[in-house]
Amino acid sequence: MLAEFDVIRRYFTLPSDDASQQGVALGVGDDAALLAPQAGHQLVVSVDTSVVDVHFPGDAPGDAIGHRALAVALSDLAAMGARSRWCVMALTLDQAWFANDQAAHAWLADYAKGFSALATQHATALVGGDVTSGRLAIGVTVMGEVPVGEALTRGGAQAGDVIAVTGALGGGHGGLALWQQGERDRSHPLLERYLWPTPRLAAGEALREWATSAIDISDGLLADLGHLREASGVGASLDIDALPLAEGLLDAMGEDAARQAALTGGDDYELLVTLPAAHVEQARQRLAALGVPFTVIGECSNTLGVHGLPVQRYHGWQHFKGETP
Amino acid sequence: MLAEFDVIRRYFTLPSDDASQQGVALGVGDDAALLAPQAGHQLVVSVDTSVVDVHFPGDAPGDAIGHRALAVALSDLAAMGARSRWCVMALTLDQAWFANDQAAHAWLADYAKGFSALATQHATALVGGDVTSGRLAIGVTVMGEVPVGEALTRGGAQAGDVIAVTGALGGGHGGLALWQQGERDRSHPLLERYLWPTPRLAAGEALREWATSAIDISDGLLADLGHLREASGVGASLDIDALPLAEGLLDAMGEDAARQAALTGGDDYELLVTLPAAHVEQARQRLAALGVPFTVIGECSNTLGVHGLPVQRYHGWQHFKGETP
Numbered sequence: 184m185l186a187e188f189d190v191i192r193r194y195f196t197l198p199s200d201d202a203s204q205q206g207v208a209l210g211v212g213d214d215a216a217l218l219a220p221q222a223g224h225q226l227v228v229s230v231d232t233s234v235v236d237v238h239f240p241g242d243a244p245g246d247a248i249g250h251r252a253l254a255v256a257l258s259d260l261a262a263m264g265a266r267s268r269w270c271v272m273a274l275t276l277d278q279a280w281f282a283n284d285q286a287a288h289a290w291l292a293d294y295a296k297g298f299s300a301l302a303t304q305h306a307t308a309l310v311g312g313d314v315t316s317g318r319l320a321i322g323v324t325v326m327g328e329v330p331v332g333e334a335l336t337r338g339g340a341q342a343g344d345v346i347a348v349t350g351a352l353g354g355g356h357g358g359l360a361l362w363q364q365g366e367r368d369r370s371h372p373l374l375e376r377y378l379w380p381t382p383r384l385a386a387g388e389a390l391r392e393w394a395t396s397a398i399d400i401s402d403g404l405l406a407d408l409g410h411l412r413e414a415s416g417v418g419a420s421l422d423i424d425a426l427p428l429a430e431g432l433l434d435a436m437g438e439d440a441a442r443q444a445a446l447t448g449g450d451d452y453e454l455l456v457t458l459p460a461a462h463v464e465q466a467r468q469r470l471a472a473l474g475v476p477f478t479v480i481g482e483c484s485n486t487l488g489v490h491g492l493p494v495q496r497y498h499g500w501q502h503f504k505g506e507t508p
Numbered sequence: 509m510l511a512e513f514d515v516i517r518r519y520f521t522l523p524s525d526d527a528s529q530q531g532v533a534l535g536v537g538d539d540a541a542l543l544a545p546q547a548g549h550q551l552v553v554s555v556d557t558s559v560v561d562v563h564f565p566g567d568a569p570g571d572a573i574g575h576r577a578l579a580v581a582l583s584d585l586a587a588m589g590a591r592s593r594w595c596v597m598a599l600t601l602d603q604a605w606f607a608n609d610q611a612a613h614a615w616l617a618d619y620a621k622g623f624s625a626l627a628t629q630h631a632t633a634l635v636g637g638d639v640t641s642g643r644l645a646i647g648v649t650v651m652g653e654v655p656v657g658e659a660l661t662r663g664g665a666q667a668g669d670v671i672a673v674t675g676a677l678g679g680g681h682g683g684l685a686l687w688q689q690g691e692r693d694r695s696h697p698l699l700e701r702y703l704w705p706t707p708r709l710a711a712g713e714a715l716r717e718w719a720t721s722a723i724d725i726s727d728g729l730l731a732d733l734g735h736l737r738e739a740s741g742v743g744a745s746l747d748i749d750a751l752p753l754a755e756g757l758l759d760a761m762g763e764d765a766a767r768q769a770a771l772t773g774g775d776d777y778e779l780l781v782t783l784p785a786a787h788v789e790q791a792r793q794r795l796a797a798l799g800v801p802f803t804v805i806g807e808c809s810n811t812l813g814v815h816g817l818p819v820q821r822y823h824g825w826q827h828f829k830g831e832t833p
Contacts, residue, residue, distance in 0.1 A: 230597070
C-alpha cells in the first residue's frame, strides 16, 4: 500500500544541486519548507486545482496530467511578469489505486516525470506536498518573485493601447476535441497544445518593460479579455482576421470553428497583454529571440464592450456552467 | 448557480484595514497575489488538504470545517516557530450543491465564517483561491515568516533534552469518537477540541528561543515523536503518567482508553518540542503568560526507540492505512 509520507519524497525529490533548489533552505520532509526570498522583490502567489473529468480527461497520459497541473499554475505567474521559484502540491489520488499498488506506482512515476520535467525547466522547486485519497485532483500553489512595483496586473490598460497575444490560439480547445474523438498520436500539434501547454514565463518577464496590463488565456480569449477590460475600465476592438490560429487547427476544424475556438476555447495558456503601439516592434523582437510569436489582435478603446466581432455573441468557457456570456 | 469567479470574493473578502492585510500589495482578483516579505526573514510554507469523511465528518458544522481546514495548516507553521502571514485556498465543493443554490450559499456563509475568524485571529490574509466541483475537500497553503536561521525543525533534538507538549492530548480522538456516537453539544470540551483545534502559533514563536526541535501532533504523539526521533537521531523515554489529558477525556473514556488516545489519537494539533532541562521553567512561564499549559512528558536518549510504555505496542494513525506501527 502507498504510505502518504513516502509518496512526495519517493517521486518528487530532485538532486540538491538542481537549479530549482536555489533559495530552498529546507525542502520536503519537515512540518513546512523554509525559503529565502530575494531582497527587493515581491512574492507572487497563485493556486490552481485540476480535477479529473472537469479540467482534464481521466484517460490522459499521466505525464501530461503532471505537466498540465503545474503549467496552468505557472501560467498565472507568467501573466504577472514573475519568475517562478517554488511550488507545493496537494495530490488527491483515486481511491481505487490504493487497492492496487502496482497501478498506483506506475501512474505516479509517469505523473512525476511530467511534473518534474516542467518544474526543472522553470527552476521551480517542489518544496512541500500532501497526498490524500478521493477523486483524482491536483492542487498546485506556485510562488514566484518580481521586482517591487514591476508586476503586470489586469488593471493598467489604457484606451489607445494595442492588444496582443503570445503564441497561437484555439489549440487547447482543438486538442481536447481531437482527444475526445479518439486521436491518440501524442505528436499531433493540437494534442500537444492541449496536453502539454507552455507557460509563457520568459515572455511574461520580457514584456514587463512595456506591457500596461496582462492576463493569461485560460477561460478563452473573449472571457479573459473581459476580465482585463473590467479591471482596466476600457473597451476593446478586435481584428478577428488577425487572430493567430494554432498549428493544425484550420485543417482539423475548418475556418469558422477554428476562429470560434481561438475566440472562446479555453486552455491555451497564452498571454494576452496591452501595450503602447510605440513598443510593439521592440516587444515582438524580444519575444522572437525567445522563440515566441507575438501578434497584435486589436486595440483598447474608451467605448466599453468588445467591437469588431463578426457574429453577435461569442461565449467564454466557465467551469460548472459550460458556455456563458 | 455558483460562479466560480465570485465565490472567493463574495465570501472571503476582509476589509483592507484588517490586520491580516498587512504586506498584501494585491490580493484576490488578479492572476496572482503580490506580497511583501519582511527583510531578514525566511518564508515558511506548508500545504494541508482536508477531505470529507477522511479528515472530517461530512455532517460537521460548516464553520468548524472552515476553522479546521485552516487550523491544521497553521499548526505546521506553529511547529516551525513561524508567524503566519498569508494563505491560499483550493476549495472543492460537492457537485450536488451546484444544483441547489440555496444550500450552497448557506454552507459557504457558514464555512467562510469559521475560516475567516481564525484567519483574522492570526493576522493571516487569504490572498488567493480557486473553487472547483467534486467531492468536498479543502487544500490550504499557508505562508509564514521566521527570522533567518531561527526556525524550529524536527532535526535538532539531543540526548538529554527534555520532551514537552503544549496543551492537552487525546481530545482530538475523544471528540471525534463522541461526534460519531451522536453527541452534538458544541460546548462539550472534547467536541470543541476536535472541531475547533487551536493552532499553537504564539507558543511556537515563544519556544523558538529554547527549543532544539519541534513538530505538531497531527498523527498522534507516538507517530509524531517517531518523526522527530528519526530526524534528530535520538531515542526517547516517556513518562506515561505525566501525559496531560484533555478535559473531559477521563470521564468520557476511562483511564486506559484516555491514555491510549493521548498516545496515539491524532488531530490534537499541540506542539511536541525538545529543549534543554535548564530552560523548562522559563518556557513554562512564558507559555503560561499566553494561557498555554506546558508539560514535560519525557527525555531524549541515546538508545533509539521509545521506552517507558506500559504495553508492548501503541500505534499512530496514518490516513489510508488505519493504525500502523
